Amino acid sequence: MQDQFSVFEAPDFSDLPWHLPLDEWAGQTPRLEELPRGESRHPVVFVNYSGALYAIKEMPGDLAETEYKLLIQLETANIQTVSPVGWRRSEYLTTPRRGLLITRYLDHSIPYRSLFQHGGLERYRKHLLDAIAGLLVQLHLAGIFWGDCSLSNTLFRRDAGALQAYLVDAETAEIHPKGLTPDLRHLELEIMEENVGRELGELFFEAAQEGFHPLVAVPSTDAGMYIRLSYQSLWEEIRKEIIIRPGENYRIQERIRSLNELGFSVSSVEMVELDSGSQVILRPTVTDRTFHRDQLLSLTGLDTEEMQARKMMNEILQVQANLSNRENRSVPLNVAAYHWQNTIYLPTVTHLRNMVDENTNEVELYCEVLENKWYLSEQAHHDVGHEAAALDYVRRFSTSTN
Numbered sequence: 001m002q003d004q005f006s007v008f009e010a011p012d013f014s015d016l017p018w019h020l021p022l023d024e025w026a027g028q029t030p031r032l033e034e035l036p037r038g039e040s041r042h043p044v045v046f047v048n049y050s051g052a053l054y055a056i057k058e059m060p061g062d063l064a065e066t067e068y069k070l071l072i073q074l075e076t077a078n079i080q081t082v083s084p085v086g087w088r089r090s091e092y093l094t095t096p097r098r099g100l101l102i103t104r105y106l107d108h109s110i111p112y113r114s115l116f117q118h119g120g121l122e123r124y125r126k127h128l129l130d131a132i133a134g135l136l137v138q139l140h141l142a143g144i145f146w147g148d149c150s151l152s153n154t155l156f157r158r159d160a161g162a163l164q165a166y167l168v169d170a171e172t173a174e175i176h177p178k179g180l181t182p183d184l185r186h187l188e189l190e191i192m193e194e195n196v197g198r199e200l201g202e203l204f205f206e207a208a209q210e211g212f213h214p215l216v217a218v219p220s221t222d223a224g225m226y227i228r229l230s231y232q233s234l235w236e237e238i239r240k241e242i243i244i245r246p247g248e249n250y251r252i253q254e255r256i257r258s259l260n261e262l263g264f265s266v267s268s269v270e271m272v273e274l275d276s277g278s279q280v281i282l283r284p285t286v287t288d289r290t291f292h293r294d295q296l297l298s299l300t301g302l303d304t305e306e307m308q309a310r311k312m313m314n315e316i317l318q319v320q321a322n323l324s325n326r327e328n329r330s331v332p333l334n335v336a337a338y339h340w341q342n343t344i345y346l347p348t349v350t351h352l353r354n355m356v357d358e359n360t361n362e363v364e365l366y367c368e369v370l371e372n373k374w375y376l377s378e379q380a381h382h383d384v385g386h387e388a389a390a391l392d393y394v395r396r397f398s399t400s401t402n
């Protein structure tokens with residue numbers, strides 16, 4: 001056997017029936033798990049090692065190795081993608097030979113069909129299109145052409161009532177270190193529109209036959225166009241150059257803050273002089289869309305999605321203001337974060353543990369409690385507090401309380 005494995009903190013998978021093609025694994029190993037997934041040309045299975053799930057995809061020729069290497073590059077560029085674990089040549093003899101790609105299963109991810117088929121997830125549907133637009137902007141900022149943007153090639157994770165999109169299929173991706181030309185960005189959007197239109201068209205057709213209502217925010221024929229427009233407005237917002245006149249230096253901070261508000265981190269700011277220095281053009285370089293996520297992770301160790309982190313960072317800033325006010329001194333942000341985590345976040349999530357399931361993690365539930373707190377406080381005309389909001393949320397939405 002030729003072993004081309006590169007495995008970090010993962011099992012060696014040696015007990016799997018590698019001598020068989022993937023579509024003959026059923027009944028040959030107790031590790032297989034049935035999970036919802038998008039359409040694919042290649043066979044894909046999921047395996048379970050002590051609760052840690054992995055996806056294995058069988059592909060012809062050297063495609064598994066190529067995709068593995070691309071996924072590593074995407075991960076290094078901080079793109080939201082499935083995490084590569086390894087690849088290997090298949091052990092059974094075929095001409096041409098085949099390879100297998102192993103990726104870590106993206107926990108709490110939802111394939112788009114599940115978003116349409118399960119009641120209770122309807123309110124997320126309208127965010128699906130914006131999430132794809134956001135992922136495309138991230139890819140293009142990093143100089144990556146996807147080449148096959150589609151609903152099936154994307155997985156979705158809940159993020160504070162919205163969705164984040166993750167790239168799952170990197171087979172066609174290309175890295176352009178000097179950035180993407182407008183022609184390539186245009187081609188990407190064309191491919192996306194064609195794929196999304198076809199996929200939603202098929203889904204709507206099946207829905208009509210099976211009697212469920214796959215309502216997206218827009219009709220299926222307009223969904224691709226909606227993503228294109230959402231992409232364009234985000235891209236233009238990031239690329240916007242503003243002119244700073246003498247005495248307007250505060251606008252530099254203002255511009256950086258507005259990009260941060262959208263979740264983008266700014267790595268550097270270029271100033272180009274105009275009119276012999278009396279005015280400057282501001283050109284920020286935007287990197288990944290993980291501004292609040294990185295901030296929250298370094299302050300608390302909590303690994304979240306961007307919108308979730310933004311909500312929690314707002315709470316931490318509020319705690320910082322309250323503590324500073326109470327103690328009549330300026331309280332550092334990390335002190336406020338520690339206080340928030342121990343007196344607010346952890347006691348609240350203790351109430352929610354029984355509600356965690358394959359679609360919803362603790363952090364998302366916490367964000368739902370924040371929304372509930374806001375709603376209850378509005379009704380009561382005073383702040384009802386986290387505990388009351390959590391208990392009310394559990395009472396109304398938990399199916400497992402007894």
Ligand SMILES: Nc1ncnc2c1ncn2[C@@H]1O[C@H](COP(=O)(O)OP(=O)(O)OP(=O)(O)O)[C@@H](O)[C@H]1O
Nearest residue numbers: 037038040041042044055082103104105106152169
């Ligand atoms: N790491 C993973 N975590 C969760 N789901 C996954 C993972 N890898 C694959 N899947 C599921 O398997 C499906 C098929 O995977 P993928 O798109 O990579 O296959 P493919 O055969 O290359 O597709 P295509 O026909 O577009 O070439 C995905 O839509 C996704 O639902």
Ligand SMILES: [Mg+2]
Nearest residue numbers: 040152153169
């Ligand atoms: Mg695919």
